[in-house]
Amino acid sequence: MRIAAGVDVGSTQTKAVLAGANGDGISILARSLIDTGANVRKAAERAFDECCRQAGVTQGDVGFVVGTGYGRYNISFGHTQMTEISCHARGAHFLCPGTRTVIDMGGQDAKAIGVGPSGEVLDFVMNDKCAAGTGRFLANAAEVMGVGLDDIGPLSLRGTRPVKIATVCTVFVESDILSYLSQGKRPEDIMQGVHLAIAKRTLSLARRVNIEPLITMTGGVARNVGMVHALETVLGQKVVVSPDAQFMGAVGAALFSLEKMGESFESSVWREHAVSSRN
Amino acid sequence: MPLVAGIDCGSGFTKAVVAAQDSPGGELRILGRGRARSGINVDQAAEDALIQALAGNPKSDLNYIAATGFGRYSLSFRDIAITEITTAARGAYFLFPQPGAVLDIGSQTTRAIAVKEQGRVSSFKSNDKCAAGSGMFIARAAKYLEVPLEHVGELSMNAAHPQPISSICAVLAESEIINHVSSGVGVDDILRGIHDSLADRAGALLKRVGLQKELTFIGGVAHQQGMVRALEQRLHVKVKVAEDCEYVCALGAALLGLRRLASRN
């Protein structure tokens, strides 16, 4: 069986996936997730090692590695790089067949991707200059409220009278929340307000691409049930979430790796790509 | 002798100044100043700040209370509400009596004001949507660089190789800053980098209202010498800082309060 890897070096967390292909199709062999931290290069290596360990293979067994995410050019062992946009589309197409729209909410950016019938990117928009409405916004809110990341989602679901969050600035939201707390508002209502605010913000951006079903949410924030629910509320449509949502970029990268292995390495674009990335 | 209070209900801190003036145009006596975290109960914060400012005098002696700042309308015991832009201009002009540009950087807002004779506002521009240009940015940075806010100023003063901050977002800048730390960049150089980026943003606003050779810098951030230095170097201007810079709006309010009082009786 052919083994290939995808490594998604995100701003916040680094994800690696090993995928294998044999006669009866493609399967995910291992996945690993670590905080990116300051040393991007190291993070990528650690994530990759961890994957190989899980799968019980050596790096030598891995035929091809595609790097993606904002830190993709820092991956020393990658054969080539691809944008997270292509990878998320590819991954979603594979794990959630029929996907036409991908909404990726990561640590520091949010994207919407229009996906074609064969998993190709039709169109996309991203917010990467302002942390408003990203995972970071939520993480901040959670911190101010003294709630763990895993709990904010469930908490917000319990809200009944969501508060109105005026600001979208990740910094100023603190003071909003604090004043609501001291006004005696219930944490679940505040959290629901926060989630809805982000959902609105994200969708106003996402609507620049034609949002069509099937809508798949990817990225770490997809692990937040409250956010998924908020998106569905604002959209008025169902949103699909794969258990591997946060790994979607890495999965897509791994799939591309397999495709690369399936063809000769002479394809000039890939070469040039790999070279240009080093300098 | 009329006793007047100016209260600046800022988004971060509430500041009060109590002043007296025996005759209109006569010499002004500042009885005291007070400062309290704003929180949500504006009256409470104002009360606390006012008590300090009254320096022992009973509150009942006050003839007039002028409220200013973001929370001015929430202050129940006010005689008048005036915007923080008007009061900033008045206060600044009182301290440095000549027309020119005034820069006010507070917790959540940055303002550039062009001031003309008698401290009248001729034009102004403000930024209150994005934290990247505000005192909050520094306050946060100081927090996770584990530097007390009071020391931010001189640290950044001593920066030898300011570390530019490329991100235009206070939040995205944080990961950038963390990378700097872990790659061994000095805290002072990082803080100065932040001050430089703040100075550039302030510069954009100031240019819109018109900036000459000099600039009066007020608001809490003016405490930070590093910021002052950054402004001087990036904008090539002489920066004048009022001592007790974050009380300037409260002072301006008190001054206008006195005028209203005079015109009343």
Added chain:
Amino acid sequence: MSEYRGSIHQQQKDLMLDWYQRLDQAAEGGEPPTVSMMISGNCVELLEGFDAVPIYPEVNALQLAIRHQSLEPILAAEEMGYAGDNCAYVKADIGCMVKGITPTGGRLPKPTLVLCNFVGCNTYVKWFEHVAAFTGAPLFVLDVPFLRGEEPSQADIYYVVQQLKEVVERLEKLTGRKFDEDRFRQAVAYSRDVEELWSEVKHLAKHSPSPFDAYFDAITLMGPLYVYRGKREGVEFFRSALAELKEKVRAGEGVYDQEKFRVVVEGPPPYPYFRSFRDMFAHWKAVAVASTYSTVGGLWEFGFRHDPEKPFESVAMHMLAQNVTNRNYLQRYEQIRRYVQEWKADGVIIHFVKSCRLFSAGQGDMRDYLTRQVGVPTLYIESDLEDPRYFAEAQTKNRIDAFFESLEHAKHTAAHAVGA
């Protein structure tokens, strides 16, 4: 570097230099007379009748941007009160005026006449109003009715011809010169020849590989096209250009050693990042086989020619219906569709420039038309043509890479279906 550098690039430089010298000379002694005009649907032929020289503020503005000098005048204009969202061409031009910056290097004369031939661009009317207000130069607004239908009506043509004659009278008064009708007719004849040659050049891009880039290279050829269209030098220039490019076709030489993608580009380029923008395409060996921007000054590849038999009418016709800016938005859709299909393109790049609502307002709908109706992959990116502050290099590269990755992937899956 990837792009084509033939002898015509030197010729082009020389021609433009001559032009600037004549402007400098006019700034010196007030002779020859000069007329500032908009590039789009310009009536440069008319000026020949007075031996007058055109001034194209846009050309100056874009030169400034390419040389990374546009920000200073833009900021100067914003300090005057122009909004961050005003067309940056205007801000750069006005900014230069007040700051005494000379975008061309040489001096610029105060125009004998500010001729506002705004075709389709309302912003242009404001621009020239302001220029006139700030310089005190006389202003003539040549009101070109926007193309509401497929073709201009008799009333439209009559209206424009009337005004062209008013312009002639005005210029006779201002220059004290008699309008030379024969020179005018001669100029129109030269234009016809230039258009014939230029159109042939455009059609060479149908070959694969294309001998030149119909966006980036076309822009370098646009200077002579607007300044020298009505002159013999123009005819000679484009004759040699055509010969040179034909030779490349014969030799099978393309822009890149191996042409990988053929695209159509809509919208003006980000001049402040012209070089790096081009590299982003070169990186993927993607060549533009056609572009709408190169038809701002005139749309000739579909057959229109000036006609010395009907000089005034054909000039009017050109202004009304044969340049991309005065044609209606749906005609631009149609133009792009023909490019995609007749020039055999793999995709379309829409470059939204915030300055220019004429080009950009509604490009989302255009993308909808192209992807759904025409079924061609379309990339939509935003920046600006003059203001360097709106170009995010990393993000733009990311988007362009993602686009070509998906084209690559589509070709690849078409070839042999691997994966899911």
Added chain:
Amino acid sequence: MDEFERTFDSLPEILGDLSFARVRDWKKQQEGRKAVAFFPVYAPAELVHAAGMLPVLLSGAGDRLDIQHADSRFGSFICSIIKTTMEMAMTGHLEPFDALLFSSICDSARNLCFVIKRNFPQIYTDFIHLPHSTSDSSVDFLTQEYRRIIHELERLGGSPIHDEALRQSIALYNGQRGLVRQLYALRAHSPHLLRAWESYLLVRSGYVMPVEEHITLLRQALEYLPTRSNKKRDAIRVVIEGSFCEQPPLELIRLLENAGCDVVEDDLVIAQRWFTEDVPLGGDPVRALAESYVKSSVYSSVRHDSQRPRWDGLAEKIRGTQAEAVIFLIAKFCEPAYFDYVLFKKKVDEMGLPHLLLEFEEKLFTFDRLRTEVETFVESLVFD
């Protein structure tokens, strides 16, 4: 007579009604007759009226519609009214209309016209080129252009438009415009009798109700208002300039007044005055209408006349009303207004008047920042 006061409460509903119920009703009553919507700023309503159709101004969706689809058609840096109009079209709100008219006011609006044409081919959508020059040939041209529109309307309505009918329509609209001028004169003279937001409602309602009804409304207003017992306010007399197309939220207009401004002149929906004098009734009515537009329109940022500069027009307004200040109330991303601001500002500075620039969007949620700016402006004038 305080039942008239109640009209001020009812009008916002009528103006904000995106289902255009009144238009639907009108069509029901007038079996088979058509309604024609036109995008700001100007359209020859007389032609539509003479065709027996109902002319209605499309004035955006205020804060009553979420942009869900329009953003994907019109990108960043485009004003709100373009997007809300597109949104209304894409969400079926324009269904009551049989025709849409646009004109050459700005590049965004022009492109919107053709985008709508593509997406809604069933509606007759047309673009009127209003000349940007004032020569006699411009009058000839516009006459031809109007004849073209008349021809299209005749096709749409299935019956010819006679000169006599057109003359009657012109006479009606002359009357309406005359009353609006009186209304503005009243306000300029005694602003305490008519608040800006009230006159705005009175005038703008003339764009959605039949002109005959509107004339009645204006008559009643002019009768009633002088009898009001409001007392004079100590406020600054300001001219509002820049809101000729996209309209500010009503709350913003109120905010200006509460901050201490008396609005004595404004160009909100161009105050529907169009022309500086009545359109002549003799001769060829089509030509008369064209001539009035070319030669004697009230100035606006989307109409160009190198003979009579707009900034002189603003100066006249200021002098005519003894205004003490100018507030430039400009829609975000409105390029014509942005450009004119520069030369308007130059003029107002020369006149030594203070001025303030405010940017708005149809839809605003928080007014705090605007309030602070207006109050500061007022304070800078009242505190000596």
